[in-house]
Amino acid sequence: MNATLRVDLDTLAHNIAAIREVVAPAQMMLVVKDDAYGHGVERVVRRAAAEGVTWFGAFDVGTGLAVRAHLGGRARIFVWIAASARDIVGAIAADLDIGIGDSILLEEIATAATRTHQTARVHLKIDTGLHRNGVRPEEWPTFVARAAQLQHQGSIDVVGVWSHIAEASDQEDDAARHIYENALTQAAEAGLDVKLRHFAASAAGLAREEFRYDLVRVGAFCYGIRSAGGPHERSLGLSLVSQLEARVLRVHGESVTIDVGSLDGIPSSLGMRVHIGTPSGSRLLQDVGSVESRVRSWPGAQPGDTVIIYGSGHHGELTPTDLAERIDTIGEEITVRVSPLIPREYAGD
Ligand SMILES: *Cc1c(COP(=O)(O)O)cnc(C)c1O
Numbered sequence: 001m002n003a004t005l006r007v008d009l010d011t012l013a014h015n016i017a018a019i020r021e022v023v024a025p026a027q028m029m030l031v032v033k034d035d036a037y038g039h040g041v042e043r044v045v046r047r048a049a050a051e052g053v054t055w056f057g058a059f060d061v062g063t064g065l066a067v068r069a070h071l072g073g074r075a076r077i078f079v080w081i082a083a084s085a086r087d088i089v090g091a092i093a094a095d096l097d098i099g100i101g102d103s104i105l106l107e108e109i110a111t112a113a114t115r116t117h118q119t120a121r122v123h124l125k126i127d128t129g130l131h132r133n134g135v136r137p138e139e140w141p142t143f144v145a146r147a148a149q150l151q152h153q154g155s156i157d158v159v160g161v162w163s164h165i166a167e168a169s170d171q172e173d174d175a176a177r178h179i180y181e182n183a184l185t186q187a188a189e190a191g192l193d194v195k196l197r198h199f200a201a202s203a204a205g206l207a208r209e210e211f212r213y214d215l216v217r218v219g220a221f222c223y224g225i226r227s228a229g230g231p232h233e234r235s236l237g238l239s240l241v242s243q244l245e246a247r248v249l250r251v252h253g254e255s256v257t258i259d260v261g262s263l264d265g266i267p268s269s270l271g272m273r274v275h276i277g278t279p280s281g282s283r284l285l286q287d288v289g290s291v292e293s294r295v296r297s298w299p300g301a302q303p304g305d306t307v308i309i310y311g312s313g314h315h316g317e318l319t320p321t322d323l324a325e326r327i328d329t330i331g332e333e334i335t336v337r338v339s340p341l342i343p344r345e346y347a348g349d
Helices: 009-023 033-037 041-050 061-074 085-093 103-115 137-153 170-189 202-207 320-326 331-336
Strands: 004-008 027-031 055-060 076-081 097-100 120-125 156-162 196-198 215-218 242-252 255-258 275-278 281-288 293-296 306-310 344-347
Touching (some): 004 009, 009 041, 009 344, 033 055, 033 331, 097 156, 103 156
Parallel strands (some): 004 344, 027 215, 120 156
Antiparallel strands (some): 281 293
């Protein structure tokens, strides 16, 4: 008996259904980057596809190809990081939808498609203020004019225009949306008939109707991870999909030692800052070592007892976002760090 990440696929399905209902008639893209936020991409995409999800957001081409292998030809798979020539060729061959945020990549994709007699399906990205990647507004008219030319030549098919926003304040997001609207107008003026407009992720997509457009890219909320500082999971109609369990190794006086540490992905900064769930309710996490940690003891504690590092709170534990808030990060930072060496156990196929 060792540490285990329990993943409840029925809860995933429930969250997906709740989110799709809110964002409709916009479609929902399930974001599965970072091994589906630590939940295991294969089981997550298989279940989501069985629930009728058709759009998957993979981030990198490697993940996109894995999703294609799991789901076959039906799925639409969006990747937005193509890091090499090999990535580009692979993405086109596997019929992935490719996000393009700079003019060099645009040319490389068009050239690769021409060489292999294919048409690359692309989504052009405007930088609306996040400065991560994306074409700057002053360069956008030239960029969309060139994309229209390449589409006319047959190497690319521009199906989408998209952006990514901070979702930190409504005011900043409104300013970003203003830039996005201008970019859509300019794309139309360049002769592009854009079918898929996508702009928002979990937080703005659920909270703000005018941010949904045709497609909402949702990661965190599908896994039941609320935004740091944001509304509670339950008020959003969502539940946490995963629960991280560990075992008691030794009991000694005031403390017990458990079998997970920072090498398993538990941030050492959580020591003395959070409680975890035990058979007698919440107890202070005293110290996080590299492979073991110490927790304040409880009456009757025994080696082999299960403790819960994070979960829905039934045993006094906190959620990933509760933990994250204590160390100034976000809930998905907690879940994606759970070591791949910790086995995932799935309930509800
Ligand atoms: C991670 C990511 C998302 C999903 O964000 P959540 O807040 O987890 O819903 C959407 N779009 C892009 C471009 C992303 O990188």
